[in-house]
Amino acid sequence: xxxxxxxxxxxxxxxxxxxxxxxxxxxxxxxxxxxxxxxxxxxxxxxxxxxxxxxxxxxxxxxxxxxxxxxxxxxxxxxxxxxxxxxxxxxxxxxxxxxxxxxxxxxxxxxxxxxxxxxxxxx
Numbered sequence: 008x009x010x011x012x013x014x015x016x017x018x019x020x021x022x023x024x025x026x027x028x029x030x031x032x033x034x035x036x037x038x039x040x041x042x043x044x045x046x047x048x049x050x051x052x053x054x055x056x057x058x059x060x061x062x063x064x065x066x067x068x069x070x071x072x073x074x075x076x077x078x079x080x081x082x083x084x085x086x087x088x089x090x091x092x093x094x095x096x097x098x099x100x101x102x103x104x105x106x107x108x109x110x111x112x113x114x115x116x117x118x119x120x121x122x123x124x125x126x127x128x129x130x
Contacts, residue, residue: 016050017118019051035058035060036060037060053104058100060096061101
């Protein structure tokens with residue numbers, strides 16, 4: 008189960024690396040599902056190296072779409088305003104444990120090497 012959790016978060020980190028262009032982010036906001044569990048959020052913090060807040064909003068995808076629509080239609084002046092007014096986060100912030108972050112960095116390098124090494128293999 009832990010390996011599956013790590014794989015999901017490695018995939019999240021890979022997407023974040025692409026979005027952020029390799030620059031470190033300052034924090035993540037997690038919501039819904041497994042993110043209700045502090046252990047899951049701790050693993051996200053340890054793998055990404057970023058502190059993790061927890062949003063009180065469970066249906067994040069639909070909620071985010073509604074915020075985008077509100078900003079797009081002028082209900083909010085910007086997406087930033089929409090988030091400032093509507094997104095609620097818990098006070099608890101989970102910080103990455105640097106000794107664990109270092110261990111995950113090695114595993115993440117291995118994870119990102121797997122696809123290029125195997126993409127041309129055929130059944």
